[in-house]
Amino acid sequence: MNNIYKTVWSNAKQCFVVTSELAKSAGKKSSLVLKSITFLTLPLLSLLSTLLVNAAPQNGVVTQGSASISSQGSTTTINQSSSKAIINWSSFNIDRSETVNFKQPSVSAVALNRINDSNGSQIMGSLNANGNVFLINPNGITFAKGAQVNVAGLVASTLTISDEKFLKGNYQFSATGNNDGKITNFGKINANTIALLGNQVINNGWIVATAGDTPADIALVAADNVTIKFGQYQRLGIKINKGTLNALVNNQQLIQADGGKILLRAAAANTLLGAAVNNSGTIRAQTLQEINGEILLLADMQNGTTNVSGILDASAPTKGNGGFIETSAATVNIQNNSVITTLAALGDNGNWLIDPADYTIAATGGDITGADLSTNLNLTNVIIQTSTFTDVGEPGDIYVNDDISWSASTSLTLIAENNIYINSEIKATGDGAGVIFDTALDDEASTAEFIESQHLQLGENGKVTLLGEDAIYQLDDQDYLVINGNNTSIDGDSALEELQNINENLELELNYVLGDDIDASDTLNWNDGDGFVPLGDFDTPFSGMFSGSGHEIDQLVIDLPDDSLVGLFGITVDTLIRDVGLTNINITGESAVGGIVGAQIDSAIYQSYVTGIVSGEFLVGGIAGGQMFSSINNSYSTANTSGDYVVGGIVGGQLFSSINSSHTTGSTSGYGDVDEIEDINGIGGIAGVQFNSTIDDSYSIGDTSGVDIVGGIVGLSSDLFLDFDECECFEDEVEFEISDEFSSQSIVTNSYSTGDTSGEDYIGGIAGIQENGIINNSYTTGDVNGADFVGGIAGLSYSSSSEPSPFEYVIADEPQEQEQSSVIDTYSKGDVNGESNVGGLIGSAINSRVATSYSSGAVTGDTNTGGFIGSNENSAIEDSFFTESTAQAQGIGEEISDSPSVDLTLLSTAESMQLSSYIGFDISDEFNAGTVWRIYEGHITPVLSYFLTPVSDFNAQLSTIYFGNQVNAVANSVSYADTVDSTQIFGTVTLQTNSADAASYKGSDLTIESDLYSTIYDINNGSGGDATSSVTITPKTITVSDVTAQDKVFDGNTSAVLTGASLSGVIDNEEVNLQTDGTFLTPDVGNNKDVLADYSINNSNYQLTTKSEVLKASITSTTTTPTTPTTPIVTITPVSPNIPEQNNTISATPEFDANPFGETAAGGGPELGGQGVVDCVMLLDNIGSESTEEMTENSFNCAISAGQSNDNS
Template sequence: MRARDCVAVHSYVKRSSSPFSIGSLRVSLLATTAICAVMALPHPASAQSPTGGSVVAGTAGISQAGAVTNINQSSQKAIINWQGFSVGAQNTVNFNQPNSSAATLNRVIGNERSVIDGAVNANGQVFIVNSNGVLFGKGAQVNVGGLVASTLDISNSDFMAGNYKFSGTSNASVVNQGRIRARGDGQGGGYVALLGKTVSNEGVIAAKLGTVAMAAGEQITLNFGGDSLLDVTIDKGTLNALIANKRAIIANGGQVIMTARAADQVLSAQVNNSGIIQARTMAALKGGSNGTVKIGRIKLLAQGGTTSVSGKLDASAPKGGDGGFIETSGDKVNIADSAVITTLAPDGATGMWLIDPVDFTIAAAGGDISGATLSSLLNMTSQGFSATNNLYVNDAVSWSANTTLTLTAGNNLYVNKAITATGASAGLVFTAGNDINVNNAVRLDGATATLAMTYGGDYNIRTPASYAGTTTGPIYDKDGNPVYEPVAVQKVNPPLAYPRGTKASYGAPAPGPAYDADGNPIYELVQGGQATGPVAKQDTSGGVYGSITFSNGANTFSMNPNGLVINGQPYRLIHSMTELAAINNIANKYALATNLDAGATTYNYVVVGTLGDGSVFTGLGHTIDGLTIRGSAAAVGQTSGLFGKVTGSTLRDLGVTNVDINVSAPAVFYSALVGALAGSVGISGATPSTVYNVYSSGEITASQFTRLGGLIGYDLGNSTTHVVNTVTNAFSTVNVTTALTQGTVGGLIGTAANVILTNTHATGNVQGQAAGGLAGGAAGDAFNSYATGTVTTRLGAGGLFGDWGPYAFQTGTLSNSFATGDVFGGSTSGGLIGTLTAGDFDAVISNVYATGDVHAMTPGALGLVDPGPGVGGLIGVVVAINAGNVIVTNAHASGDVIASLNYGPGPDLTAAFGGLVGQFYDTSGGSLIKNSYATGKVDASQAATVQPVGGLGGRFSGVDIKGSYSTGAVIGKDVVGGLVGMFLGSSGPRGALIATIDNSWTTSTVTATNPDPLQVGALIGQAHIAAIGPNVFYNGETAGGVGLGGAAFFGGVTGEVNNSQGLTGSQLADARFYANGTISQVLASRAVAAQAAQAATEAAAARQADIAQGEQGARSASVTASNTQNSSETPPNSGTANAGTPAAKTAKSAAVEESVKSVDDAVKADDTRARQERERQERQRRAAAQQRGDGRAGSGGNFGATIRSIDVDGQRFNLQDGAPKQDAPVQAPQ
């Protein structure tokens, strides 16, 4: 074959439209070229017989007569070395062996490949080994008991001992274009094995009841059982290993194995089938009922490469019996749309098709098989897809046959598109080593249809609750995929979310952003936007969520106990509200088979009174809609909701939508627990309760002393035994209302004690006696949670929690959470938390914020007398007693704090108002506010006298402040400070401890409305046992009362003051530079620039006046950046044009412009030098701060900058008026 013939064949392959042609395979050019290279070798003459035979082991005789060569063997095994072993078109080679178990090894030691164009016959087994290659031409007719053709060698000793281990590095190929038939003992069971680096079948190979094996590698072992070839093992792979079937392999009742292994980790192996492989089920023996049925098997395996199927794989049973087994495995498996794969059995059980790659994707385009192709194939065979890593269903799959689809992933399984099975007994099997993620609808319509899920991690059904919560940073799922993205601006233009990895470029500084102590930005402002924090990334699925539906109501547990099996446990399927109500107090595992409409009945308090201890109830992504509940009788301690009481159980994957719960009617209704999903959730012994992936909507109204929640009324763990309940991926949009004098109320949970809240949120409005946007009261941990509703109470109120604190037995953490609703509360109210209490253990708060206004309303007739009340933009009151401390970092509040509490002065009746925290009281010291700020106005002008008011804090005792600031106006009566109204050390069990303020500042204006205020300061109204500085700055021009040393610094002080100073109005814009110690450079460069600019302005004005008046001569300008003076007039001379002429005017204008330009250049150069010096010092300061760990502010002294541009995927966008405009592209980071 000439080289151009190879090119022609390759061109034909690409054009072929045959359904079983190589054209539908994805074969690499490298592999194709390898075959062509071998076929291009010189073709021996057709009139040819084996030559130079020498028997080296065993007993055999060789005789040749004309075109016939006979090998007469008398031993069970014999080895013959040949100089050449080829058989011409008219030639025949006969092996006469003792029996079908006898074997002859024919090894070619010459330099030519073996070309078989004639006939080879044997009653036993024939091995042909030739490292130069083996070609069975189109005229070849091979009839043997067994055949091995290999370019890999085998040692004499191994062959004689029956150890069939082959090895070699030959690049030659084994190709069949003829007809090879193996009959074994004459009744079947023969085998054909083609071994080498490249093996291709372009003819027909048949081995009824036997084995056909094609293997590519450098070391291969044939595994026999008696005379039957059972399997092939590739012990060592080879580079560019290739196995290809382009025509037909038939092994009915037997097996076909095509396997290749790549060298090391190089993914170069390919196993391709574009032809027909048939291994149908058949009867091995005839004779009525004693007949044995043999099931066919087909195995295609590319170890370290790709298996591609565009032809037909047939392991069906058209003549009886069960269908066979097909496996297509490799690191990648590609199934073309033209592929036909079947294991159908009209009179038996359909067989199985297993696909087992590393990753596998079902997709309409770009995947490994399309949903349409898979759907069609499922109507012919049960299918099993097994991926070593992840398996993705990215295209819809549906079928009507009674077949089973098995999806197995070693890591995660993702069902991203719908799967629908309508067969009466169709089946689905989901298995994952880690998680099963159902992100779309899964539906089984058959009365006996089944679904089994087995996982090592969990199963996750995507519901709206999967998007519950957002944070000051992204939230990711278990695989690192973003669920929520932070955004930098509240405005809708530019877009609310930028891709992950977006970089921000900062221009001129602006108040608002904060940096942590290491100089990393916490919050960012975009030009034209407001720093209200990130916004939740929108669910872009278009409202498509996951669910698992058993639509046939006849599919009951009694009829089909295996209808749903999860991790080996059967679940009772519930199809109606009647079935749901019947599970009261019966412990079991339950699943909602479909969506339910509850609107036809009004329920009395509950639908299910008690969910039996230790039960599991999964909604499978479904909803119960229109639930209506009323309370018709007096009740004390009554529970109310879909479930009244849940203990030691799991509730998950369920939505309770459009609820209408009103239990206000009973005259006596005390201590009630009311929630849309459950009235109360508790533990059972050492078993906690878990609430996961649930949500609710609608309205809840109750009266008198109750605990009300939009989802759960009361969730209680156990502080003694340390059993903690969990609520994860949960939200509520329910409006929750009770009397202002009654109840603990929360948008999600009324009270949550010893509970972990993760990815939770509430958006409904909340009203009650003590209330929080998320929970009225909580103790434990809370992560990635938020609330947006308005909160209205007469006592304590918080935008997120009315009350919050740590566990009674360990530290509690609140992080990555926020509230945006306005708060109308009483004496202990905050934008995020009303009251925070830490006892024996610490409370840690980080990355949180509140943006709503906080209104402290007049208590009126209640006559409240609370010791140490407080109102704050973030937290109203913080109390740290015993050993517990409260640590607040990276927090901010931007809403206004407006106080009108009407308290009279008296002992222990001091109310405090602060932009961040109203009252902060630590009896033992050790609490800290770090890298935090407040920007809202604090107005306590309507409050009583002697109430501390401050821009950051009202009254602080025993708490340190580091790297924090305030900017909002502060208005009070008597004790007023720009940063803190009253700042005190502690005098608790550990004695007197000095409280400190470090690296912080305020630009707040301070106003005292009393004609004769007690203590007013630009920084602090009153301080005691306190240390201030270094690097603490304040508004030196504030209006105030009593000062210190003539400066409006403190109203009154007992303590130490270091390195703190007031700033003038022109200096306040640079407050952050003062705080991080670079102000000297800033002021120096600014002074030079200002002097030069002023001189240039005056010089230009003088010259323009001279020109306008037509004066003679000209003024020359000499202006420098450090020393300027007005130029004197230059007397006219004979060589100078008159100053009033056009030429003179032009010259003077040019001189003015040149002088102004020189000044501008000097100013810019000075600014550049100053900026470089600041950056150098800032780098040194950061390095020193990291070594000290002293919490000093980072770049910008805790104050950020306006984002002028962003870089996204190598493209720079300038942000002007909130609209991104593309600028020159920038190089993406490497």
């Protein structure tokens, strides 16, 4: 078996690296079914015992080696005299009262017991040996509850081994047949080395390996072909040659090997199948006599799953260092409340390696929760290492989506084959605690390569907080000093002082990271009001790496109005600054002034931001004053930036540099007159000036103002303006090479400005002046105001050569050679106001190319004013348009000379919103068409697809009341995903049902016509609402009126007659049948009695306002004369048997042959109340004893007692 710390050659790092034991596995994912374990209860085991007809091992035959077999009572003894012996048994079972003893010549002796039984072996008693015992039964082996195994070494296997391989010491076990036998333990197994091999291996008992002269090792392996090797000191090694179907290793109780190694390994038969390793019990391999323990739970890296709950313990509770734990598979699930520990009481803590494909730390739906990981980090160092050695389509990413916090002096290491995404806080407070990040980035990667890869990404809520003394932070093999006020390597009593003292220590080449947020408000009073001293100067620039790790420096003050190179960093060379926020700053300098850095050379700023105020005179930027051979990426400034010359919202000026995916929202202002500095000036929302540089995927929404050369994105965009051979800007020892990665032209692409731009001369919504540059796929919506050379996109677009470029410009990874200024795929919608050379798109175009662009804002000027270009000299205009909303009849104010070609068309307002108008545009009115332009026909002029966020689905809902026709109406509401701003979507969705009936309609029962539009979203009007939209037609409400309940004569029941009912609200020509039902609440006689009226209809398209009401009606009484009963019988029981014979009046209820009151509608007569209701009077004789007298019609007189009868007759 390979050692756990296997070394493999890394092409990325060009060296040998330590990796997981499973690193070279590869394959394709499949589903995995974990088989549950059914526990055998004690009664079942007792029953199993009774089924063992031949309990003791039977019919043993020694086929190799020397051994004898004897039995006495319940004990079977095998005396082995050779170092190896092979015994074939017809069965090998041990009942509860039985014992099997192997007496072997040495602890290294081996007895191979081949069991030829059609049933699995049942070990329920005792098995003892002073050497090694191999039990081979393809049909399975069960160590039952109560079983006791005490041997030097045990191999229990459903895999077989040939005699030849066994005798040669080549312990290769392989399956025969289906290999569906299981190795199951409910008993207690004690040995020095233990190997359980099978299709499935399950432990629900105790497996304990005790170290003796050699360390203790245990292996539970599910596979079809396994090789066991005994290495130095008889250490057990396992090699998987072939996996098995339904591979499962499951521990539910105790496995223990202190000072040894415990392996649970499941290998699938092929890469399409899954294997599982489960632990819900306790696995313990504590350090023993300073020998560290190891615990390995390994399933396949293709489709395997390792499920961890219970306890994994490789700690060192008394002495020595903690051990090593690995849980590896394509998917590793750590269940809640799992305990994993390698904590050392006196030595170094050990490590826990989690080695999956992708891995997610999340409160729900992840592989482990932040709470559980935090708990275990207090017990062990944790290493999470992803791998792409799988075919499961996962790139090897790690996601931190839940907060992690711990206080122990342990570390969290995240090693990603691809990227690490930190979207929540990682917080360590213990001394010496920390984090180590290792991504796919090559150790020798340049700063530019890092920016392109972005392998470590902090989300909006992502941060790393390190508060302990001498905390640890490492990124891609680079160590960082943690600034947190507790770093003994940096002077200072606080994090702010440590930050400042980077200068004092002159350790500007080291790497630093913020361990927490810093309150820098005290800098207001530092250095006699000068504030913070920038880190690095021209003599000693900062050249290390700096990470804010998601933290902020608040209220930093620098007040050096006479100094250059002013910012948090004065100047950086070959530096990366990342993930830091400077908030509420107030920074003032003279030249090269920036919020984060005054000037950066061969450096980069990544995912950082600035808020507050930045001011100076020359080369002033919200983030950087100036940059050369550098980049600013994924960053922003909301600071108000001001200066005299070369001022930009992000950077003052850039040379052979780039700004990517960045933006500014603050105002940018410049006040200087260009004549004072030899015409080098520029004020821009993103950059003041740029030479041979690029602004890509960036925007400015703040206002930009200045005197001359002012642009909403860049003031001046030009090619190289100086000769390096004659440049005296830098000292002799500073050398630079112009790399091919930088553009030969200055480019603005995929960018926009929405703020207002104002000044005097050379004022443009994107660029004040473009010289030999490119503006591509960009737009403006803000107003542009100036005097001369004023344009919605550019004030002046100029080329030094009049020859058109031989290349059509295309944004590509490698810059294209092009000398001609170009404005391609652009539009301007803001108003443009000036005096001379005023154009809706360009103020003046000289030797330039303008293609597939349009302008629509109102244009005003005195001379040389056009709806598209103010003045044009030798510039080609291709497939471009201006609209009547420009208020200009001419697209070009003045043609100074003949141009190569002019294809410019005036469009009416209606035409400007029609797809067919834009001939030559790469344009579509369809969702996700992949074209440069997108138009919503009849609603808006074209917009650039690059800036549109797809909205593929929406949910249109319409509720209405049945009105007799199919619905064909605008939806009441349209909803979108949470990330969509619905206020920026306009238009309607019309829904049509295929029936008029009241019902719910969706899917094929619904026709959807979507006419939604937006300037920021690409909406799927074709099928976006098909899956979720619906129409609900509720039944129309109608009213029942004019209903009367009729009076009646008492008849003994509660029925009532209702008349006069009518319905109102029914749609003309539709039929609705009304059913009425009246019921008196009681049947008794009375006036104005309550009658419950119930109504129902037979048409589901309608519903009644009320389905019942209470009306009033009366029930009147009636008088009925009863007929004389025939032969009534009265039974008389005297009070005393000796009453004298006399006349008596007897009260009784006679039994009538028929109803004396006649039949009623309900079939019965009125109720007689009992005694007192009917008085029957007659003279009876002989009442001395109980007697029955027959009364004739004339022998009695019955009368109804009025006071006792009911009122109904």
